[in-house]
Amino acid sequence: MDDDIFSQQHTLLTNLSEAKRYLYENIQWGHRLVGIVGARGVGKTTMLLQRIKDQYGDSGKAAYVSIDHPYFDARPLYEFAESFAAYGGELLCVDEVHKQADWSRQIKAIHDTIPSLRVIFSGSSILRMSAQAADLSRRALVYELHGLSFREYLLFAHKQKFEQLTLAQILEDHVALAGSVVPRIKILPCFRAYLDHGYYPFFLEGVDQYQLKLTAVMGQILEMDLPFAASIAIRQIGKLKKLLYLISTSVPMIPDIAKLSRMTGISRPTIYDYLEKLQEARLLRLVRQAGKGTVSLTKPEKIYLDNTNLAVALAQQPDSGTVRETFFANQIASALSRSRLVDEELTVPARGDFLVQGKWTFEVGGKGKMDDRIINLPEGYLAVDDIEVGHRRRIPLWLFGFLY
Template identity: 40%
Template sequence: MDLFYTTHKNLIDSLHGVIDRQLNYEIDWSHPLIGIKGSRGVGKTMFLLDYARRMETKYGDSCLYVNLNSFYFTKRRIYSFADEFFKRGGKILLLDQIHKYPNWSNELRMIYDNIPGLKIVFSGSPVLRIIEGNDELKDIAHMYHLHPLSFREYLNVRTGNEFECLPLNDILNRHQEIVPSVLNKVRPLAYFTDYLKHGCYPFFHDDSALYTETLLKHVNLALEIDVTYTNQIELQYLPRLRKLMQIIADQVPFCPNVSKMSGEIDTSRATVMNYLRYLKNAKLLHLIYNGEEGPSKKPAQVYLHNTNLMYAISPEKTSNSSLRKTFFLNQTAVRCKVKSGRGVDFLLDNEKKFMVGGKYTKPVEGGYAAADMIEIGSDNIIPLWLFGFLY
């Protein structure tokens, strides 16, 4: 165990360029069992280490970060490790990459039941809900999702400001009052294009020149592990998933023709529907439905999860229209239920109608317009960039 204390200290001492994430302020840190889910590259490890650093003054060696990717845990149970840590005075155990450990949910349940004085914070794949199967943790774990950086978070990092997130109703009803306070400090549109290309994942902070290559590496890992391995898809079918991602990236947003896609990747319609659902669970896609979604219901529209994925997978096929709609969907879906609506681009929370487009975009009657390339809106015409302040 002493080796893990040394590794913990070295990691904390080497922290730099930590981004303050909105999720820090939404978690109930007093709860004894907290789970952090998130897609690859979104910053889960850095998030845990930042929490460990903040706890250092109060807890010292009583807080320990452990990466379960270590070969040590091929021979040591999490429960046994946690029990020893607690007996040595441990208070908070941070378990990174929990999905790398078999039968993890049973062991966390044992810790919760038998070591009540120990707090566990764990992180893992966005498909954790699928992996855990019999749902041992459903009633005891507080689960949270670490999303890609919002435009607000990116803007704060780039400019040194501390803009706070805004409720949707404030954006809709008070945008003309809110926007001048932002413009007094920064010109958001000066950073908006950069965000669309390489602002969703925190590793832009490290080396922007390698951003796309790093993102593609994470996408491929998600396909190989979060999609194929966890859904028990044989690795020989990975090329089909990659081809499906390329087909989608070349056409988004689009209404999927499942029969055509099944022919293009040489598989059945049912398999294509499953693949779409798996890719959604891995946070690589957004699936938008006309009504209630279901495992056998075809989505009305398919989008890549964010604009950075569009530039990474199919940069020559990006268009202003698809970038704007993908940005709006990505930012609003964190706080709202987003559906496809008749005669509008999106329907938020079953009632708010939105058109998304350029600076001359107009709302439908009783609806709103999210307009790009404007700094200040009027009435029901709202600057598109402001929706990046939702989280």
């Protein structure tokens, strides 16, 4: 056993944040094998450490290890797990597991041959995790951790705790719900800040450096994850960056695949594949036409950046309409989707901007938005920016950030 690993764990537990993400209470921690996947920077490491602290404290019966640690340069994970269990270890939390090439085989072996040890594993490369996680599908419970919701941002940034809402609650009682929030905090300035820099928890390390850190995260996904996991040639990475920039500056992006092909130098069939890969990497969100299903290699109706912070980082001053729709799509899909690969709950209807769960139609816009596109739709609503409290079917856009 390496004493340095446990010394590092003690330091991490001592300086651990107490604020917990939405997913923490939803995980079946007692299961013998649990996986947590998610984009880089969304808080998976903190969640692993919080679980150790809550259940075991500094007892030594739980271990946090990151495959980044030099210990694992020359030793397989299985060897450490076997030794840890022999010394009475009960819980092994493995971070950045995807960085060991045969990680799924080793996790499977630990599960099958060391029954006294529970394992929680996490990884930042969703692409690389997805490729091997299927091997563990019958053994592991795998969850995806999304970035901060607006509700969570208010907790992390302003120490204001608000209850999680369901979509049904918002649609039925949004006036009273919004009215209970606005006396406690200046909601619209907070919302603007969230759209700019509130999706990834590392904003707490300093807003001044946030855009640089987010740009670095995007670079790691494009230059490391995609070439390794998706077999995308390094020479194509520059073209992918151009594709992301074009999407970030759109109003919003209703894709013209032929035009994107000409502007990026990527062939049309390849663009379809790249769009899917960028969605799996949580850089893009593809929204398809209602009734068309989610078949890959078909043209999506709309393309967005995954979240508004990415749009700001890439475009600097993105179109306000695009930002609003990006926020709505991100919060709705993160709250309602049960799939790690495709958001099937959100589509584009014949009228309106979004159709949610095949039932509710939403038009997204600023406070001057008229209701002419939903007036004859019994389940039609406006998600309106720049208002604190709504009226009838005009719902404040920010309130959809309370869904998770």
